[in-house]
Amino acid sequence: MHSIGRFAPSPSGLLHFGSFITALASYLQAKAKQGEWLVRIEDLDPPREVAGAAKHILTTLEKLGLHWDKEIVYQSARLDEYQHILDQLVQQKRAYYCDCSRQRIQHLPHHLYDNHCQNRHLKPSVDNSMAIRLKQNHPICHFIDNIRGRQNITQAVAREDFTIKRKDNLFAYNLAVVIDDHYQGVTEIVRGADLLPVTTKQISLYLLLGWQLPSYYHLPLVLDQNHNKLSKQNHATPIKLDNIGQLMVDGLRFLGQPIPEDWQDATPQQLLMWAISHWNIDYVPKYDKMFNYE
Incomplete structure (x- = not known):
């Protein structure tokens, strides 16, 4: 089966290190299988949205070299x-x-x-x-x-x-995410472990609608110094793009992936290509962990 992954941020704030981890891991999982990587903006809750956040998220992904393969889907249009x-x-x-x-x-x-x-x-x-x-x-x-x-x-x-x-x-x-993942043909859902509790609800909806189930991969959460999940609600600091190579390496280290010895000499795009060819989902930690990202 052709692999299709996705990254589905909500525009309630800018990308922080935790959401970057989800974007990076979902991208690498799809590309390591020669699959497609899609992006969906989950803008279903207007009171929580931050003006300009959706555009900023997409611009940030492009600067990181994480390019999506098909047209962006906006939930507000569905x-x-x-x-x-x-x-x-x-x-x-x-x-x-x-x-x-x-x-x-x-x-x-x-x-x-x-x-x-x-x-x-x-x-x-x-x-x-x-x-x-x-x-x-x-x-x-x-x-x-x-x-x-x-x-x-x-x-x-x-x-x-x-x-x-x-x-x-x-x-x-839980309704919108199942409908949209089916609509986009998503076969592998790579996302944060904070969504583990609702996964059985979503599976039950897939079965009720008679749709093919995707595979699930729940990533460890990035914890701050107080052991709280790094999140927009907890006012997590947006990622900085002044050293994309270092950011990429930090992301790979968090995900338990190997790092090339001469990574400082590589461009961010070369690092990303190296990461795709060496990606191994089995190395991803099974538990949430603290990570000092500056």
């Missing part, structure tokens, strides 16, 4: 497709409206939704203020991650009817 599939799920009684408050769910055991609205047969409200949940008929309790091995979750988590459209009328990540 709302009709999400709604079409959502409508089908509701009509087929595979999804239902839910008016439960966040406070109610917070008071439930382990904060897991109890599928309270599944048989209430609610109708859509005039102001669209209800969520829509997927009726969980394909509960997935485990899957194989190609970096971390078998991943297990409890039956209670697997059977939870999860949100596919939010109360604020925004499409949920």
